[in-house]
Amino acid sequence: MSVRKIKLTSSEGTEFVVDADVANQSVIMRNMLENCEAHDAVIPLPDVTTPILAKVIEYCTHHRTGAPIPTDDANSVPKKTDNIGKWDTEFCQMDQETLFDLILAADHLDIKPLLDLACATVANMIHNKSPEEIRQTFNILNDFSLAEISKDNERMEQK
Amino acid sequence: MSPPNLVTDVLHEVFLYLRPENPFTSQTLPFCLLSCSLVCRIWYDEARPMLNEILDFSVFRLLFDDHHYTTNEINQLAVLLTESRHNRVDYFNMPERMTINVNYTSGMDDFDFAVEGLVNILTLQPPNLTELLFDINHTAYTSVQRVHRITDRFRRLEPVCSTITRLHLLGDAGGPKHHAHVAGLLAALSRHLVSLKLTRFSLDPHTLDSLTRCESLHELELRYIRDGEALHTALPSLTELRIFHYAYDQYVPQDLAVSALARSCPRLESFTIESDHPNLEPIAEFKSMLALATDCLALKTLCLVRYKLADDRFVTLILLRHCRALKRLHLNWCPNLRGGTAVRIKDGAWAKLETLSLQGCSELALGFLRTIVASCPRLQELVVPDHLANQAVEIMTGARFVRQGVRRDHGWDQWKRSERGKENGEEERGGKQGGREQSGGEERGREQSGGEERGGEQSGGRNVEANKGVVKNVEVIKVDVEGNKIEEGNVQGNKVEGNKVEGRNVEGDKVEGINVEGSKVEEKDVEENKVEESKVEEKIVEGYKGKGNKVEESVVPQVVEAAKQRKWRALLPSCNAQRS
Numbered sequence: 001m002s003v004r005k006i007k008l009t010s011s012e013g014t015e016f017v018v019d020a021d022v023a024n025q026s027v028i029m030r031n032m033l034e035n036c037e038a039h040d041a042v043i044p045l046p047d048v049t050t051p052i053l054a055k056v057i058e059y060c061t062h063h064r065t066g067a068p069i070p071t072d073d074a075n076s077v078p079k080k081t082d083n084i085g086k087w088d089t090e091f092c093q094m095d096q097e098t099l100f101d102l103i104l105a106a107d108h109l110d111i112k113p114l115l116d117l118a119c120a121t122v123a124n125m126i127h128n129k130s131p132e133e134i135r136q137t138f139n140i141l142n143d144f145s146l147a148e149i150s151k152d153n154e155r156m157e158q159k
Numbered sequence: 160m161s162p163p164n165l166v167t168d169v170l171h172e173v174f175l176y177l178r179p180e181n182p183f184t185s186q187t188l189p190f191c192l193l194s195c196s197l198v199c200r201i202w203y204d205e206a207r208p209m210l211n212e213i214l215d216f217s218v219f220r221l222l223f224d225d226h227h228y229t230t231n232e233i234n235q236l237a238v239l240l241t242e243s244r245h246n247r248v249d250y251f252n253m254p255e256r257m258t259i260n261v262n263y264t265s266g267m268d269d270f271d272f273a274v275e276g277l278v279n280i281l282t283l284q285p286p287n288l289t290e291l292l293f294d295i296n297h298t299a300y301t302s303v304q305r306v307h308r309i310t311d312r313f314r315r316l317e318p319v320c321s322t323i324t325r326l327h328l329l330g331d332a333g334g335p336k337h338h339a340h341v342a343g344l345l346a347a348l349s350r351h352l353v354s355l356k357l358t359r360f361s362l363d364p365h366t367l368d369s370l371t372r373c374e375s376l377h378e379l380e381l382r383y384i385r386d387g388e389a390l391h392t393a394l395p396s397l398t399e400l401r402i403f404h405y406a407y408d409q410y411v412p413q414d415l416a417v418s419a420l421a422r423s424c425p426r427l428e429s430f431t432i433e434s435d436h437p438n439l440e441p442i443a444e445f446k447s448m449l450a451l452a453t454d455c456l457a458l459k460t461l462c463l464v465r466y467k468l469a470d471d472r473f474v475t476l477i478l479l480r481h482c483r484a485l486k487r488l489h490l491n492w493c494p495n496l497r498g499g500t501a502v503r504i505k506d507g508a509w510a511k512l513e514t515l516s517l518q519g520c521s522e523l524a525l526g527f528l529r530t531i532v533a534s535c536p537r538l539q540e541l542v543v544p545d546h547l548a549n550q551a552v553e554i555m556t557g558a559r560f561v562r563q564g565v566r567r568d569h570g571w572d573q574w575k576r577s578e579r580g581k582e583n584g585e586e587e588r589g590g591k592q593g594g595r596e597q598s599g600g601e602e603r604g605r606e607q608s609g610g611e612e613r614g615g616e617q618s619g620g621r622n623v624e625a626n627k628g629v630v631k632n633v634e635v636i637k638v639d640v641e642g643n644k645i646e647e648g649n650v651q652g653n654k655v656e657g658n659k660v661e662g663r664n665v666e667g668d669k670v671e672g673i674n675v676e677g678s679k680v681e682e683k684d685v686e687e688n689k690v691e692e693s694k695v696e697e698k699i700v701e702g703y704k705g706k707g708n709k710v711e712e713s714v715v716p717q718v719v720e721a722a723k724q725r726k727w728r729a730l731l732p733s734c735n736a737q738r739s
Binding site: 126 | 166168169172173174175176177190191194195197198199200202203235238239242245246247248
């Protein structure tokens with residue numbers, strides 16, 4: 001039996017053809033394929049733009065032979081940001097906007113290792129920075145000045 | 160504003176990476192998460208709940224308290240507080256005390272940077288930061304030098320000198336010859352200083368001189384100080400003193416000091432002498448203690464621990480004859496206190512006494528307990544010496560006290576008066592109960608559970624309804640103001656209609672702690688009712704257990720009047736819920 005081929009289409013309609021084991025790294029796509037009887041399948045991805053989809057496929061292709069990562073309970077195990085491999089580090093060299101879009105895509109497609117990697121990369125950009133430095137890194141405006149945060153004041157008083 | 164595609168889900172995922180290792184210990188402050196929470200409002204909304212989960216905010220309340228912070232951490236904290244102030248985030252309001260321990264860092268360069276961090280924080284003037292604690296419990300030369308540098312730096316800080324009102328010096332900074340700088344800081348703070356605590360400190364002349372200038376001082380606590388012979392020279396200028404606490408492990412006579420307090424501190428409310436060892440001589444003799452009792456008419460709290468002089472004569476001639484305002488009396492581990500039949504509580508002595516502790520008084524006679532519970536109408540808490548623990552049961556429960564716990568190794572057996580009579584007979588509950596069961600005293604019912612007759616906060620969740628059965632046994636009078644019912648009442652001649660006066664604490668009406676049930680009308684500040692406090696003391700509602708004591712008729716109708724007045728009615732919803 002030949003390798004299953006999957007055709008993925010981006011929001012702009014660009015088509016990408018990948019092997020099944022590449023697509024299967026996305027839990028969403030894996031579930032779709034299991035339910036699909038046809039040997040070759042077409043999966044439209046209207047939420048993912050072409051450049052992002054390309055990056056996702058690049059990642060999944062490189063990691064196609066990797067062992068599946070055991071699922072942890074995301075909230076209980078602290079995540080490490082210091083065990084990112086060389087290829088992964090270079091892969092993440094991209095502008096911030098693309099990185100954030102990649103996080104969203106990995107989230108939607110449920111590709112946990114990619115999500116972890118992208119989040120860890122962002123976390124590393126935040127690490128050891130003061131609030132002002134973080135603002136400068138991400139070009140964020142400080143919008144506190146007008147509002148007082150009183151809810152937590154109350155809560156703290158009760159403690 | 161955050162970049163649009165850094166949505167909260169994504170932020171949440173990212174922040175999970177910034178959480179410190181589980182289990183979280185205070186050794187690692189989550190600086191990253193804290194920084195994130197101060198970036199902008201969306202980041203705050205996402206990060207703050209995470210912080211609330213993992214962080215004990217006492218690290219902000221008591222700055223640098225629990226472990227040694229590195230120079231970097233000190234400065235990071237200063238940055239966080241600066242941002243908090245600017246962004247009006249509540250971290251800025253949290254600091255109350257800053258601990259200064261000079262052993263933060265290794266090299267002197269780093270040290271200066273650390274001091275700058277501290278200075279930055281103090282200059283921000285967090286509104287609740289009023290206390291400095293100097294840990295100067297070391298003698299190494301570099302440490303002593305560092306103390307000098309810090310104190311010299313601080314005393315020139317105008318913000319420090321006007322906002323710091325509490326100072327605690329823990330240790331001796333290498334000895335009296337090094338105290339000039341610390342004394343200088345004390346002098347700089349002296350004008351506004353309200354509380355001064357010295358632990359294991361030597362009272363050198365410089366410090367004494369600075370102490371003399373602390374004319375606003377309310378609280379002076381001296382623990383294991385050295386060279387304290389000249390203490391009395393500083394006390395006369397401390398005319399605002401309210402609290403005096405002296406703990407010692409070496410004998411130094413302090414009669415002059417106690418006499419000075421008697422002469423100069425008319426507002427003194429609390430006086431404590433704690434000897435560390437049973438064989439130590441008392442630092443204040445009969446005469447100076449008598450002067451204190453005679454002249455300090457506002458004295459509410461008196462604690463004498465391991466005080467050999469506290470014998471029956473002392474109690475009779477000093478504590479009973481004077482000390483009219485006394486609310487809390489601790490005579491712990493006083494070996495000569497017997498409480499024989501000659502010690503009589505009469506003429507209104509100890510009329511306001513609410514707490515009495517006789518912990519560890521191993522010679523105390525059982526009869527004294529009987530005298531106390533019979534003669535102290537407002538007594539709410541009594542700690543019995545453990546050698547009487549078994550025999551005390553009958554006396555205590557007969558007077559409606561409930562045992563809280565017994566610790567024989569600590570010499571105590573604690574009882575609290577219950578306003579509802581016995582619960583399930585006496586139980587020996589381990590440890591102290593958190594529940595507030597008594598009326599009057601300093602425990603005001605704060606619970607407001609809308610209309611219910613239940614104290615929400617009581618441990619044991621005492622339900623008045625459930626007590627009805629018990630109530631019958633002791634003929635407790637329960638009256639419901641709103642419904643104007645008299646339940647299980649036996650209130651002949653009292654005209655206590657429509658009064659819910661059970662465990663009542665109607666602060667708003669200044670009718671505090673009326674306890675008609677069972678009942679002694681206690682501690683009423685009834686200006687509105689025009690009842691003199693003295694009239695209602697030790698009055699017992701007629702019919703209670705047939706003892707035949709009566710409430711003065713003048714009293715009760717006025718209580719009724721107050722209830723009928725609109726003002727009291729307005730308080731009724733909270734009345735019903737309050738238990739004092």
